[in-house]
Amino acid sequence: MSNAKHIHLVDTTLRDGSHAISHQYTAEQIATIAAGLDQAGVEFIEVSHGDGLAGSSINYGRSAISEEEMLKAASSVIKNATLTVLLIPGIGTQEDLEMAINCGAKAVRVATHVTEADISQQHIAMAKKMGLKAIGFLMLSHMVEPDKVVEQAKLFESYGADVVYVADSAGAMLPEDVKARISAVVDAVNVPVGFHAHNNLTLATANSLAAIEAGATYIDGTCRGLGAGAGNCQIEALVGVLDKKGYHTGIDLYKIMDVAEDLVEPIMHRPQVVRNAPFMLGYAGVYGSFLLHAYRAAEKFNLDPRDILVELGKRKMVGGQEDMIIDVAYQLSKKRGA
């Protein structure tokens, strides 16, 4: 037996990755990829619409098949992994979670904006009552200081979460930002702490390592980094890097490399590279949904859309405030003219 520290890896190719293929996974693709991940030794396999249970809609994009079919496709092939679902309160409901359990889900990640953990109380309690592993997941954690992340993580813990996650949903963090948040949370809670990276600044693997150094023991990734914009942490690369560093993941490196190259890469719609638009979202630290609005406002006021994004990031604007982008652009253009 090795004495190496164990890191729990969560593969979210079949959940967060689905954004990058417009949620068009077929049952066969899900079964094949989930089987491959399971055989490679992946501990947690997350399967849901990209925006979680019941995310399939006109707003968030329709899945090719029902969530029930997705989960059954995965659970029919999984032998060892924990089938995991994502639930965003306000999108997914208690009924959705019951359906997921009936389809074989054993763990749920309840995700909220980093300042809104309180809306997860009922869902986490329900998950625990139903015998699931419950994971609290704080999205866009770069937007607040570490002490606020701690406060919200403690809420999750108080509701009964078995694990709390810090998610860099915009890919906006530098390794020191990750370390500050993870180490503060690790110090403050008695449950394991996880980290979810995005690659907007080309730092997803480095940030995952920074999280582990700061005490995180749960880390997310996707095959080939499949995900919206710049994508996620490339899990097969992370496995190899963790091997080199002497950590234990229980994952067979070659097998997960083969899942990435033979099963996931062929169904990708585009290569997972860091182009300018996703880079700027990470650089500015803003929502993906701001991008189109910023480009439109830039054209109207003859500005560089990147300056608008940076300003939105400085003002820490959040989803739902898209209407104000035009005001910001107007103010910027006045300032330029002055």
Next chain:
Amino acid sequence: MSNAKHIHLVDTTLRDGSHAISHQYTAEQIATIAAGLDQAGVEFIEVSHGDGLAGSSINYGRSAISEEEMLKAASSVIKNATLTVLLIPGIGTQEDLEMAINCGAKAVRVATHVTEADISQQHIAMAKKMGLKAIGFLMLSHMVEPDKVVEQAKLFESYGADVVYVADSAGAMLPEDVKARISAVVDAVNVPVGFHAHNNLTLATANSLAAIEAGATYIDGTCRGLGAGAGNCQIEALVGVLDKKGYHTGIDLYKIMDVAEDLVEPIMHRPQVVRNAPFMLGYAGVYGSFLLHAYRAAEKFNLDPRDILVELGKRKMVGGQEDMIIDVAYQLSKKRGA
């Protein structure tokens, strides 16, 4: 004036990047890209065949145009940057360097295997005599311990090098490997120290940051990470990350992003993603030229080629030892059968 620490960036899109487009840059492409980089404020623009001056050959791949045409195309548009060439002793000669100077080169990087800095003495002396900035460049620095890197860097310094570089040519280093080598060299020499990353382990940006934290002040990159296999450090992302961290590069982030997306991306032959083969080269820490040999030997002995690469890495085999790959495969297969 800002008090931020200045980092000198060397863009090698038009040298190391040329491997990834089979050395087929046209004079027009070189002029357009060099002009864009110069206007963006890039300090050093390296232009040469991927294997340095006189690299154009059947062995290393023929360039589309002569090195003279390449350098003239660049120097005709460069207003502020230092036009830099690469010279590998044994490939490039004194005559090649004279040609480069006549075409506007102001700096030369003399590159040797990490244990062979001694073959650079004449070239560095000659470069200094001719008024060039001379940069010693230690390739495949992961293969030896930090004290050996120091010994070789000191040789460069003793020959008159103005800067010494540690290059992770195989993309095999973890951030701690970079820090160990860079800090040892920084402590031992009185000239600035540089670092050249590759992205095989998805750590090129992180390793560049690690080098800077350890005292390096010269860092290489290419637009979109263009380079052989997994590619180089994506320079426009690095510029943004350095901006966020408060370093000064003198480079306009938006302008270099535009060079990457508008000028370099359209001529790339393939997206710069980390597929399995380049990942394994970094993981095993071996030469790219070993790949095909390892796959052939694997087929012959019914092995996974990745196991052969890992074994070659353990044995620290170097270029020129390709013949021994079949022996290694034979020994591995015997061990498996036993």
